[in-house]
Amino acid sequence: MKITEIKQLLTEDDVSESDLTMLSLDSRVGVQKLLASYYKRKAKFAEKKLAFNNRFFYEKKYWSKKKIVAGVDEVGRGPLAGPVVTAAVILDDSFDLIEVNDSKKLSGTKRLELYPLILQKAVSVAIGIKSAQVIDQINIYEADRLAMADAVKGLDLKPDALLVDAMNVPINLPQERLIRGDAKSNSIAAASIIAKVFRDQLMEDYHHIYPEYHFNCNAGYGTKDHIAALQKYGPTPIHRKTFAPVSDFYK
Structure with a gap:
């Protein structure tokens, strides 16, 4: 085989053992x-798939009991402008988007790529939103919790x-609080991606x-x-209004 043909062959996900043996003798x-590049790519994929499967640890505890579990996450607690947005996502054991991970670890392009795929493959997805006015009335922490409850109720x-x-979440359901849960649970990770992309589009x-505030670039955060x-x-x-330095305008 020509090297160009071999290069094309090794772009495939599953090359036969006989072909690999033949190439090893070349x-x-x-x-x-x-x-070597092919084996490195396969090893990296296997590592990523193992990590993905491990992030189903918490979900599997419920699936083994035939129970439905939802992952919940939020985005937008720190900005000076815009709403806080939450998402609730229910997955099942057929979910196979191994690139789903903590949204902060993904590029904007990858999040946009995964967003419609999550909507397609998830069992159910819902959004919760609380405006800047609500945040000012009851504080960001409580607004965040209520938005999470709305997302869960919307499933x-x-x-x-x-x-x-x-x-x-202020809702009458058993729940596990996971520190850095978006890196430990695929359901929470999927929710983090949905909430992030949804809020970024709102700010867009x-x-x-x-236009003077460039919300498309800063998403409402206090950039220079x-x-x-x-x-x-x-x-x-x-x-x-309750966030400094915005609050300085209302003194």
């Missing part, structure tokens, strides 16, 4: 480099239990209403450009 340096199926990233839409715009133009209706 003395050409270029062929051996391609073979097509009622879960038997919740896996929550470091929070307690707000950018078209308030955002603070400069705030000082020049003052707060918008979606700014959180």
Whole structure:
């Protein structure tokens, strides 16, 4: 085989053992480099798949008892503007998107790629949102909890239990609080991706209403450009009045 043909062959996921044996006997340096690269890619995939399966540890405890469990996560506690957004996601043992992980570990491009796939493959997905006005009225922590409850209530199926990233949801269901849960549970990780992409799109839409603040770039967080715009133009209706330095405009 020509090296170009071998290169094409080794892009496939499952190369036959007979072909691999044949290539291992090929003395050409270029062929051996391609073979080494193939094995390295396969080992990396196997490692990623093992980590993915391990992130079903908590879900499997419920699945073994024929119970439905939902993962819950949030995004947007720290920004100066915009809502807090939460998501609740129910997965089953057929879920096979091994690249699903803590949204903070993924690029924006990868999150956008995974978002519709999660919606397609998950058993149920729901969103909860609390506005800047609600955050100002009851504080960000309580607004976050209520948004999580809304997300859970919005699911097509009622879960038997919740896996929550470091929070307690004010809803009458058994729940496990997992510190850094989005790195420990695929259900929470999927929820983190859904919430992040959904909120980023909301802030993209707000950018078209308030272009001076560049919400499409900062998602409402207190970047240097955002603070400069705030000082020049003052707060918008979606700014959180109780968050400094926005609160300085209301003294």
